[in-house]
Amino acid sequence: MNREKITEMSKKLSKTILPQFLIQSIVIILTAVVSFLFMTWLVTGVLKITENAYAAAGLEALGTLIVFIIILVPLYTVLYRRRLRELTTLSDSIQRVAAGDYSVRIDCKRAGQITPVYEDFNKMCAELASVQILRNDFINSFSHEFKTPIASINGFASLLLEKKLSEEDQRQYLEIILEESSRLTKLSSNTILLSKLASQQIVTDMEWYDLSEQIRQCSIILSKYWLEKKIEFSGDFPETRFYGNKELMQHLWLNLIGNAVKFTSSGGEISVEVKPERETIQVLIADTGEGMDQHTLEYLFDPYFQGDSSHSGQGLGLGLSICSRITALCGGSISVQSKLGEGSCFTVTLPVKSEK
Numbered sequence: 001m002n003r004e005k006i007t008e009m010s011k012k013l014s015k016t017i018l019p020q021f022l023i024q025s026i027v028i029i030l031t032a033v034v035s036f037l038f039m040t041w042l043v044t045g046v047l048k049i050t051e052n053a054y055a056a057a058g059l060e061a062l063g064t065l066i067v068f069i070i071i072l073v074p075l076y077t078v079l080y081r082r083r084l085r086e087l088t089t090l091s092d093s094i095q096r097v098a099a100g101d102y103s104v105r106i107d108c109k110r111a112g113q114i115t116p117v118y119e120d121f122n123k124m125c126a127e128l129a130s131v132q133i134l135r136n137d138f139i140n141s142f143s144h145e146f147k148t149p150i151a152s153i154n155g156f157a158s159l160l161l162e163k164k165l166s167e168e169d170q171r172q173y174l175e176i177i178l179e180e181s182s183r184l185t186k187l188s189s190n191t192i193l194l195s196k197l198a199s200q201q202i203v204t205d206m207e208w209y210d211l212s213e214q215i216r217q218c219s220i221i222l223s224k225y226w227l228e229k230k231i232e233f234s235g236d237f238p239e240t241r242f243y244g245n246k247e248l249m250q251h252l253w254l255n256l257i258g259n260a261v262k263f264t265s266s267g268g269e270i271s272v273e274v275k276p277e278r279e280t281i282q283v284l285i286a287d288t289g290e291g292m293d294q295h296t297l298e299y300l301f302d303p304y305f306q307g308d309s310s311h312s313g314q315g316l317g318l319g320l321s322i323c324s325r326i327t328a329l330c331g332g333s334i335s336v337q338s339k340l341g342e343g344s345c346f347t348v349t350l351p352v353k354s355e356k
Contacts, residue, residue: 086114093121102129123202149180193251197325203245211242211249211281211350212274218253219272226261226270235272240281243353244330252326255319256285256346263344264289279352280332286345292338300336323348 089106096104104125106118156173159165165173216237226233242249260270268288275282292300301324327334331351338344 090114090117090121097125097128149184152180153177153184193322197322197329203248203329205245205247206243207246208241208243209246211240211244211283212237213239214246214249215253215257215272215274215283218250218257221254222257222261225258226264229261229264229266229268231261231264231267232269233271234269237272237274238276240274240276242281242350244350248326248329252323252348253283255323256348259319260285260287260289260344260346263287268343277352281350281352283348283350284345285348286343288343291340291342291344292336293340297336297338301334 093104093106102125105122108115108118108122156177160170160173216235219233219235223233257270257272264270264287270285270287273284273286275284301320324334327348327350333349334346335349336344336346
């Protein structure tokens with residue numbers, strides 16, 4: 001948990017405790033004043049004890065104390081029982097979490113002043129549950145998707161050990177092992193990232209920065225690949241202030257622009273346009289590549305889906321799933337328009353926040 005989050009929780013806790021303290025102090029003062037006024041009226045107005053000042057003062061003090069107790073004891077008994085019920089609920093929930101039940105959620109509707117505490121507890125349980133989901137998803141993904149590269153590495157390594165091969169064959173097999181091991185490394189890191197994003201509910205480490213400049217830098221990072229294919233690259237990058245997590249957003253742009261480069265033939269065109277509007281920011285990434293049919297479009301954002309088997313060795317089928325989850329976490333959306341043989345255009349729509 002970073003310092004910003006701790007500070008935020010501390011402020012929330014202060015805002016929860018301070019009103020309670022002020023309300024209780026005001027209730028005590030008002031009760032004391034009302035009790036004193038009542039006893040003064042009773043002693044001097046009804047009983048008319050005015051000759052003996054000491055007796056009148058004593059009766060007023062004693063009566064004030066009695067009335068004060070009569071009023072406050074039932075009131076604070078009710079408040080005590082309510083607080084005890086709230087704390088018991090919280091304690092029982094904590095014990096269930098300690099026992100491994102991360103599905104626990106506390107109803108915040110009747111929480112009163114400690115509603116923020118209940119809300120933070122529910123967020124904590126959601127994050128703990130996400131860790132469990134992350135582990136399960138990661139194990140399932142490994143068992144499903146990692147068989148092919150592992151089998152390739154194992155098979156070619158066995159051939160290198162068992163047979164007398166020429167240097168050319170040895171080099172070829174070693175290159176395959178290197179390629180498959182690299183693919184395995186990328187697959188594991190991307191699977192971890194996707195599982196983490198899928199279970200994540202809150203984006204942290206957010207800051208203001210120039211979104212257009214970030215996209216321009218991502219285009220430069222990938223320039224080696226589109227220059228090799230002699231792709232004509234154009235971009236429109238007006239200054240665009242955006243509040244978000246820079247690392248997550250960089251994953252988004254590298255994946256989308258990288259896909260455009262991968263599926264655009266030599267001599268093709270790619271254009272990137274940033275369109276800041278009043279309530280949204282739109283980023284359009286278009287290419288003159290192969291395009292997609294309707295079947296591919298339906299499953300495009302599903303994990304491990306690869307519409308074109310001819311490019312399966314170049315990718316992992318996770319990039320667009322990661323892009324979809326990142327835009328969802330940011331409160332935005334991603335869509336695509338494409339026709340087979342006519343290229344594709346991905347549109348990312350992000351919400352605009354006012355910069356204070």
